[in-house]
Amino acid sequence: MQKNQVSEFTSGGEAHTQREILSQPELWQEVFHLIRQESEGIAGFLRPVLQKGNLRVLLTGAGTSGFIGDAAQGTLQKIWQRPVQAVPTTEIVTQPETVFIRSVPTLLISFARSGNSPESVETVRLANASCDEIYHLIITCNGEGALANMNATAPSHLYQIVLPEATNDKSLAMTSSFTCMLLSVLLVAHLDSIESELERVLRIVEQGNTILEEKSLLEALVIKGFExxxxxxxxxxxxxxxxxxxxxxxxxxxxxxxxxxSFLGFRHGPRAFVNEHTLMVYLFSRKPHILRYERDLAEDISRDAREIQSLQIGGIHEVALPHSSKITLSIDPENPYQVIPAALVGQLLGYYSAVHLGINPDSPSVSGSISRVVQGVNIYTEYNS
Structure with a gap:
């Protein structure tokens, strides 16, 4: 497919995936106002839970929703000063005894676009059965889903945050739902300063728009046809x-x-994956100390005789690499939300790659092997360790 054909696709029609990707900066502002509006209720639920000295926090979801926990874990643990662990529901349902500790009070934060995935519902059931003292914070994009309509025997043990309907992506791939749920939980961690968080949210809105304005750069990289x-x-x-x-x-x-x-992990074997037709996408940290390690790897790879191509994302004025493109963002090292806009890079590369391959981004699974809500999962409720 030639470049002009890709451009025609991106400028026409009302494709869900395209609209959902482009809508995110605006939705982030809506999510902020929702969390601020509900802040009193959320705080009323969380404060007594977080005061428990031996509390443990688990972040869970399946697939994309599971990666929300990976991206939020560090920030929540730093602010709450409690052990926070990200464990996907797909692990919990098969071996709950390796995750839950019966005698330890546990806050389970569940992320789900539809709230109807079998693993998501079963994880809540298993948590209730496996912990003597369990609390649930559910963040979902679907007010009609199973998670949004769960009841607790003690109302003080459950709180549900239902995001605006526009975050409930209609396409197969999660885009706006991912970034909006991630922003939600990070805002929840900053409830004590919620009134002053708007300025930092507006900064990531600017960063998101900067990435969206570089769509043509990402499209051009796709058309190069990296293996x-x-x-x-x-x-x-x-x-x-x-x-x-x-x-x-x-x-x-x-x-x-x-x-x-990870930047350091990549040196320990996975670098063998790289060949002369590889695009390296560096998501550079907002923290100067971490950036030093990241720059070392990027510069090392840039000296490869095969002239490896790269794309740099972040506040990376000082990182000069040959054979490289960059999207430079205005970075504040203290802004915890700046992790969010980087997700747009993968979304846009995926979108343009689909179009370039002649695949409909809204329903890319030609065989039907993957679906918007996972199918074919049998839940076995009789569990024997």
């Missing part, structure tokens, strides 16, 4: 790298070979 794509991130950006990897895989129906890893 492989690698997304690299550190800390919370590793969760984003994993989500970008999944997005490119889903939207191309598995035709684009790709992977994700």
């Amino acid at each position: 492989r794509v690698v997304f690299i991130g550190s800390g919370e950006f590793l969760g984003i790298a994993r989500e970008c990897h999944l997005k490119l895989l889903e939207l191309t129906d598995g035709k684009q070979v790709c992977m994700s890893d």
Whole structure:
């Protein structure tokens, strides 16, 4: 497919995926106002829970929703000063005894676009059965879903946040639902300063719009036809790298070979994945100390005789690499929400890759092997350890 054909597709029609990607900066502002509006109720639920000295916090979801926990874990643990662990529902339903500790008070934060995935519902049931003291915070995009309509025997043990209907993506791949649920939980962690968080949210709105304004750059990279794509991130950006990897895989129906890893982890074997037709996507940290490690790897790869191509995302004025493109963002090292806009890079690369391959981004799975709400999962409720 030639470049002009891709451009025609992106400028016409009302494709769900395209609209859902482009709508995100505006939706982030709506999510902020929703959390601020509900802040008193959320705080009333959370404060007594977070005061428990031996509380444990689990972040869970399946697939893309699971990567929300990966991206939020560090921020929540730093602010709440409680152990916070991200564990996907797909792990919990098969081996709950390795996750839950009966005698330890637990706050389970569940993320779900539809709230109807079998693993999501079963994880809540297993948590109730496996913990003597369990609390649920559910963040979902679907007010009609099973998670949004769950009841607790003690109302003080359950709180549900239902995001605006526009976040409930109609397309197969999660885009706006991912970034909006991630923003929601990060805002929940900042409830004590919620009135002053708007300025920092508006900063990521600007960053998101900057990335969207570079759509033509991302489209041009896709048209080069890389055989492989690698997304690299550190800390919370590793969760984003994993989500970008999944997005490119889903939207191309598995035709684009790709992977994700951390900057330091990539040196320990996975670098063998790289060949002369690979695009490296560096999601650079907002933290200067971490950036030093990241720059070392990026500069090392840039000296490869095969002239490896790369794309740099972040506040990276000082990182000069040959054979590289960049989207430079205005970075505030203290803004915890800046992890969110980077997800748009994977979404846009996935979208343009699908179009370039002649795949409908709204329903890319030609075989039907993947679906908007996972199918074919049998739940076995009789569990024996």
